[in-house]
Amino acid sequence: MSGDNAHNHSQLDSGSRYNDSHKHKEKNKDKEHKHKDHKKDKEREKSKHGNSEHKDFSDKKHRDKDKLKHKDGSSDKPRDKDKYKDKEKRKDEKKSLEGKIKKENGFASPPRIKSEPDGEDFYHSPKSLKRERDDDESDYKPKKIKVENDREDKKVKKRKQEEVEDIKPKKKTKNKKGEVADGKKKAKKEPEEKWKWWEEERSTDGSKWKFLEHKGPVFAAPYDPLPSNVKFYYDGKPMKLSTDAEETATFFSKMLEHDYTTKDIFRKNFFKDWRKEMTSEEKAKITDLNKCNFTEMYEYFKAQSEARKQMSKAEKLKIKEENERILQEYGFCIMDNHRERIANFRIEPPGLFRGRGDHPKMGMLKRRIRTQDVIINCSKDSKHPKPPPGTKWKEVRHDNKVTWLVSWTENIQGSIKYIMLNPSSRIKGEKDWQKYETARRLKKIVDRIRAQYREDWKSKEMRIRQRAVALYFIDKLALRAGNEKEEGETADTVGCCSLRVEHMNIYPEKDGQEYVVEFDFLGKDSIRYYNKVPVEKRVFKNLQLFMENKQPEDDLFDRLNTSILNKHLQELMDGLTAKVFRTYNASITLQQQLNELTSPDENLVAKILSYNRANRAVAILCNHQRAPPKTFEKSMQNLQTKIDAKKDQLSDAKRELKSSKADAKVRRDEKAKKTVEVKKKAVQRIEEQLMKLEVQATDREENKQIALGTSKLNYLDPRISVAWCKKWSIPIEKIYNKTQREKFAWAIDMAEDDYEF
């Protein structure tokens, strides 16, 4: 009773993530299918649908999807747009497109002949295989063998200079309003000259770096015990907890407001792990989580965070400076002569595991990482990071075949966590660039691949048909590959290859369309994928075949998994895997949509709306969702109010204009004429403002539950956006913020207005 009744919240995952309770069907038919053993049925049941609250979401989503789903080479019958006729453009008059192959931009590459004689002939050493491939991935400048140390080429000069400047921990990055000049006069003119790694050659030996030096991770702050006046109550009585037990209790107390704490699994897992932290006396006494009252602790933390907000300017500044200091010390490393930003240099603090969706491990205690858990990776000849006094690293190694600086093993899933570089770093950027080049190579042969999988739908071999149908989905719908997962260890989610019969319904005819497939499953992060699509007849027939005599929980593609699929893809094109299709389809969609939606005579605001729409088309394709912002309704309403006000203002202005015109007609003097002009201007200005507001409203509404960021950051070849900006004279800042510009510096530097994906 007491205690945690503080929470009773409502819905959490507003969005479309399932978590809870969905009852479910006849599950017991049981395991005679060779299938795995359904000990996890239980979990699965939970994610069964039928959750009415998703209703409207799905409707909407499916509407959008129908609208935008693209072409797949050929057919693709009518979609069910009918039901939702809708806003202007973006129908799918796009299909074509595939046909035309564009010339690769600049970095021409010896396009590897597509189906080359499988690897072996080319690559002898499995060891170096990967790297070699990368290299002749082409796209990167004419290669030349990189010599260990600075070569003689023209680059040397530039490099040297950078060495000096780049490496200096610039005391304070940005010149915050002048205060900079301290330290040394910034004589060093800052590394204003940004390093253009993309103009240099890449190493060819499979090593990721030659030199790496860093300071190691920043550990989580040690536990700071509660003041004695903040009490924990068990069964209504105050109880002083041992430090460890108390710390763990604070983790729970901090989440009191979160829906997690109302979930059985969460509570059960938490309580079990909490008890492990208790002394035997505590363990004996505390036997029921429901008798625990954490509210004082909760209030205490709330007050603290409140206090933090109320801090004076000076205090805040001090904290900011301290953070900056830590950043300068630990947030950078030196990799091959350049000072590069580290992404996550702080070790994850202890806390309660928050899995997403219906995670069987939610609530478990994520333990504190100590020095002896940490592996350091750096150059032998670098200054090794030193462990906190009195402690020792688990290991210091010097592996330049990997990119991480620090790693440790996490205790929930037993997986390894890494500290790596920021996306703006050379090592990440090169990889990112390469990813888009691979997608562009796919573009050149995608027609052939499509033709082939269509042929394969007729294959005599079941495994080939399954492979072909799966690939069709991956291509057409941008589904993820769908690796197998260990049951019971994670939320029950699937991707293409791991789809189960229960994840789709097929209808010979539905809503006036033939051969409709309705997908409904939870994908990555337990985000629901719901889509109804007409498919080709052969696909449909194949699906019927695959589903024959199967139980709902059986795999749809029982002869297929990601490794079989990827092996096949690898034969079609060097470097081709399932995920390349997502990248390819996302980028090509952006490009098409930009071409279609951008009208030359529109103003900047309208163009940006078009960009956002193109971006949105991709986000919808990739099913990138977000929970509608909590304040969405309200802010939408506010905006509408503003629009209404503006409209009133406009009609007033118009009226005034009219009367001034009438007046001018009568009086015919200069003054009256002038007045007319002034009024005209006013009307125009107001109209513009109104337009802007309306655009804003449209954009926001359309974006309600769509997340644009993920595709922008991970799927869209940035050169497409850069070229678009150049072509229409849109400042790049309108599209990419500072962080994004840093990540995409390579693209911003190299793409011209005629770049074509």
Next chain:
DNA sequence: GGTGGCACTTAGGACTTTTTAT
């Protein structure tokens, strides 16, 4: 082929800061 380990990319939500409206 199946399995587990490893490295690295992709992902949404929480949290913080900045901007805008009042």
Next chain:
DNA sequence: ATAAAAAGTCCTAAGTGCCACC
């Protein structure tokens, strides 16, 4: 000046894919 909204950043979970080994 203050509040609200939006934008930006941080955080870390959850994917993909490859490899070694059996």
